[in-house]
Amino acid sequence: MIDPSDLLALWTTLKLALISTLVLLAISVPLAWWLATSKSKVSSVVEVLVALPLVLPPTVLGFYLLLLMRPDSPIGGAFYSITGERLVFSFSGLIVGSVIYSLPFVVQPIQNAFVAIGRQPMESAATLGASRIDAFFTVALPLAKPGVFTAAILGFAHTVGEFGVVLMIGGNIPGETRVASIAIYDHVESLNYARAHNLAGFLLVIAFVLLMVAYSGNRKVRIWR
Amino acid sequence: MAISRLELRLNLKSKGFDERICLDLPLNGVTALYGPSGSGKTSILRAVAGLDKHKCTRINYAEEIWQDEQIFVPTHARGLAYVFQQPVLFSHLTVEQNIQFAVKRSNFSAAENQLSKDTICQRLNISHLLDRLPFTLSGGESQRVAIARALCSYPRLLLMDEPLSALDTGNKAEIIPLLEQVCADVGVPVLYVSHALNEVARLSDNLVLLEQGRVLESGLTRELLVELKLPFSQQSDAISVIDAWVVEHEAEFGVTLVRTKLGDLNLLQADHLQVGESIKIQVAARDVSITRDDSNATSILNRLRLEIVDIGESDQAQATVKLEANKVALLSKITKKSLAALELSIGEIVIAQIKSCALL
Numbered sequence: 001m002i003d004p005s006d007l008l009a010l011w012t013t014l015k016l017a018l019i020s021t022l023v024l025l026a027i028s029v030p031l032a033w034w035l036a037t038s039k040s041k042v043s044s045v046v047e048v049l050v051a052l053p054l055v056l057p058p059t060v061l062g063f064y065l066l067l068l069m070r071p072d073s074p075i076g077g078a079f080y081s082i083t084g085e086r087l088v089f090s091f092s093g094l095i096v097g098s099v100i101y102s103l104p105f106v107v108q109p110i111q112n113a114f115v116a117i118g119r120q121p122m123e124s125a126a127t128l129g130a131s132r133i134d135a136f137f138t139v140a141l142p143l144a145k146p147g148v149f150t151a152a153i154l155g156f157a158h159t160v161g162e163f164g165v166v167l168m169i170g171g172n173i174p175g176e177t178r179v180a181s182i183a184i185y186d187h188v189e190s191l192n193y194a195r196a197h198n199l200a201g202f203l204l205v206i207a208f209v210l211l212m213v214a215y216s217g218n219r220k221v222r223i224w225r
Numbered sequence: 226m227a228i229s230r231l232e233l234r235l236n237l238k239s240k241g242f243d244e245r246i247c248l249d250l251p252l253n254g255v256t257a258l259y260g261p262s263g264s265g266k267t268s269i270l271r272a273v274a275g276l277d278k279h280k281c282t283r284i285n286y287a288e289e290i291w292q293d294e295q296i297f298v299p300t301h302a303r304g305l306a307y308v309f310q311q312p313v314l315f316s317h318l319t320v321e322q323n324i325q326f327a328v329k330r331s332n333f334s335a336a337e338n339q340l341s342k343d344t345i346c347q348r349l350n351i352s353h354l355l356d357r358l359p360f361t362l363s364g365g366e367s368q369r370v371a372i373a374r375a376l377c378s379y380p381r382l383l384l385m386d387e388p389l390s391a392l393d394t395g396n397k398a399e400i401i402p403l404l405e406q407v408c409a410d411v412g413v414p415v416l417y418v419s420h421a422l423n424e425v426a427r428l429s430d431n432l433v434l435l436e437q438g439r440v441l442e443s444g445l446t447r448e449l450l451v452e453l454k455l456p457f458s459q460q461s462d463a464i465s466v467i468d469a470w471v472v473e474h475e476a477e478f479g480v481t482l483v484r485t486k487l488g489d490l491n492l493l494q495a496d497h498l499q500v501g502e503s504i505k506i507q508v509a510a511r512d513v514s515i516t517r518d519d520s521n522a523t524s525i526l527n528r529l530r531l532e533i534v535d536i537g538e539s540d541q542a543q544a545t546v547k548l549e550a551n552k553v554a555l556l557s558k559i560t561k562k563s564l565a566a567l568e569l570s571i572g573e574i575v576i577a578q579i580k581s582c583a584l585l
Contacts, residue, residue, distance in 0.1 A: 120313045123276050126300035127307035128378050129330030134301075138326070142317045 002198050008175055009183040010202065016091070016179060017159040020098040021106075024155045027099065028106040029148065033136065035107070036114035054104045062168025065097050069169060089171045094179075097169050098159045106155040113147020114140060146218050153214035157207055228253050229287035231382070231414075236281040237268045237438055245281075246440055248433060252287060252382070252414040257425040257446065260435030266418040267310075268438075270384050273416065274307050275300040286382065301330075305382040306375035311391050312367035314359035320370050321355040327378035340411055342377050348407045349373045365396030372404065376411055383408075383415045389424060401427060422457060426450060426464050426507060451547060451554040453537035458545050458556055463510040465555045471498045480526070486551040488529040495584055504584060512580040513557035515546060517567060519576050527579035531555060533571055536564070548577050 002010070035047050053061055069076040069087035076087045087093040117140060125135035141148070163181040170177030172186070180199050187196035228251045235246040246269065250256050258266045271277040273284060275291065275298065284291040291298045306327070314323050328342055346352045349369045359367060368388060375383060388404075389397045405428055408415050419425050425432060425446065433443040434455060442455055447466045450457050457463055469483040474496050481495035483504065490506070498504060521528070531548035539545045544564045546557045557577060569575065 120309065120311075121315060123300075124307070124309065124313040124315075125326075126276070127274055127305060127384075128327045128374065129301050129304070130326075131299070131301050134330075139315055143315070145317075 002202070003195060005174060006180075006183055006195060006199050009178050009180045010199070012091075012175060012177070013160055013179040013181070016094055016098060017156045020095055020102060020159045021152055021156045023095065023099050024102055024106040025148070025152055028103065028110055028151065028155075029141070032107050032110035033114055033140070036111045050107050051104045053101050058101065058162070058164025059168055061101060062097065062165040065093075065100065065165065065169050069093055069096070088169055089173060089177060091176050094166060094170045094177055097165045098162055101162055101165045102155045102158045105158045106151040109147045109151040109154065110144060113144035116147075117143045149217055150214050153210050157210045160203065160206060231273075231287070231416075232283070232285040233269070233273065234281075234283040235269060235272050236279055237265055237272070246438065248440060248443065250416070250433070250443075251431060254430035255408055255415040255417050255428050256431040256433065257429035258416060258418045258433050258435060259420065259422075259425050261420060263437075264435040265438040266420075266435055267386055269435075270307075270386050270416060270418055273382075274305060274384055275303055276307075303382075304380060305384060306378045306380035308368075308371050308375050308383070308385045308388045310387045312364070312371040314362075314367055314370060314374075316359050318359075319355065320351065320357050320359070320362070323359070323370060324355075324374050324377050327374045331378045340376070340407075345373050345376050345407065345411075348410070349403055363396075365392050365399060368392060368396075369400060369403070372400075372407075376407065376413070380413055383413045384418075385415060386418045387420070388417075390419075390421070404428065422460060422462055422464065423507075426466050448554075451556050453535045453545060453547055458510070458537065458547070459539045461511065461539075461558075463539075463545065463556050463558065465508045465510065467506050467508065467553060467555070469504050469506050471495075471500050471502045471504065473500060474498075486553040487531065487555055488550065490529075490579065490582060491526045492582065492584060498584075506582050506584055508555060508579055508582040510545060510556035510558040512582070513548075513555060514578045514580070515548075515557055515559055515563070515567065515569065516576050516578060523578065525578040525580060527582065529555070529577045529579070530574060531577050533569060533573050533575060536569065536571060548575070 031050070035043055066088060067073060071077055071080045071086055079085070079087050085092060087096065121139050121143060122135050125139045126132070130138065161181065163185070166177065166179055166182060172178050172182050180203055184196050184199045187193070187199070231250045231252050233246060233248040233250070237246065246265070258269060260266050268277065272279055272282060278297060283293045286303070290296050291303055315326065318326065324342060324346070340348070346355070349372060351366065351369050351373055354362065354366060354370065362370065368391070372388065389400060392400065401424065408428070417429060429446045431444070432446040432449045434441040434449065442449060449455055451465050452458060467485050467487060469485045469490065472482040472484050472489070474481050479496070480491040480493055481498060483490050483492055483506065485506070492506065529550070531550045533546055534549045534554070535547040537545045537547070539558065542560055543558055544561050546559060546569065548555045548557060555577060
């Protein structure tokens, strides 16, 4: 029913979303903790920077990323000299783009969860002999689990649905940067509505299922509490 | 062996207080920090715990510096435990796991004379709750678990910030005796913040009276309670605390005879006490009346011959009279009208009639 080239695009999309989500979680958990607990002025600037992708058109973000990641730019050049790989029009570049683009969707739920815990459980842990790092892993993180769960699902779903940034920095290389949303755009451009339908339907189902899981998961936690 | 001490030099400027607090507290028994809300009680406790870091502060725990200009020992390394006003249990852990959290992190393993985890749970009556999650517990149960958890970290200092204030009267009445017993048995020095006079009278050995971030007075609880210059004696619920020994039970009348330095007293509902047991009794100042009539023609059992050592005003109509024998004091609240009618004056010997006294 689904054409092999479309299947490849779907596979690329899921691979990208999965890896991006893992990278996002690794960055966002400590970042969100810092944003939730820091009183410094720097943290409020960082908070705005993290939220920027929420309001910027993806093409604007993609445009700047393209400039930054080009082999003749410092960042793109450094990446090229280390890995021998270009960042633009590559899968690695897409991961960088997706991580930046989805960052607010992952940081904010985790940050909110940390804020909601308040300082009391951490203080209580400290008075029972737990160091800050110990209390973070044994108290704060477990208490924020629903927020981390929501964040992971949102990050994944948002990366699956990404289009503008991919178009700017990834292009349309099958197996490398041709993701499902780009494939759909192609099919519509060439008036191939049947194949567009198949892919679009598939993405719709994925999105629905993911959100369903996120909402019901959190609901269980809410009721349970 | 000299009792080690906790020395505090605090500067709580950040809370709008401009006073430096200097305290030198004995590290034994229960020391109450008493004062109205906003008097800086909780700030002191948080500073001692290292939860708040103030400038120009020096905290010396038994010759171990916890904070000064250079040093700041973080909370988790101070070997203390803290019971908050609202019980703060870890909601993702069961009661048992909450307690294990403390046991695992205790650097100071239970000395031989200390109670085991199981005994502490039994004493605080939470053994049947171990498998429950915190959200299924009542307020009183949660606070009992929080207290047990604090004790199970085998702290060198236990800080309690109005641990009973969030509880209703019934829960309070249930916890106070448990708390009293367990504090005595564990042998941990306790700093206890409270603004309830009866809790302080009952639980504390030493007392620090605070007002607006200043230390008004500190000393032995039973002495400060009856000091007419201090606000305790002026309150309508002023009390005296007296040491006593059980002499005998008069089963026929349902009373128990106890001996104090003031004289012998009859206690009701005290037949569970052992003869010879040493107890503390509490006498409300308003239950003590004064007479010059020393005939025994009265229904009041407890009559003591005492000397008037001080007379103070408590409000428009009432006066507080401090009575004494063998250096033990008893407060009496009488109306100013009676004071004038009886022409009472300092140095006189009178008869104090005690309507009721309660076991502490």
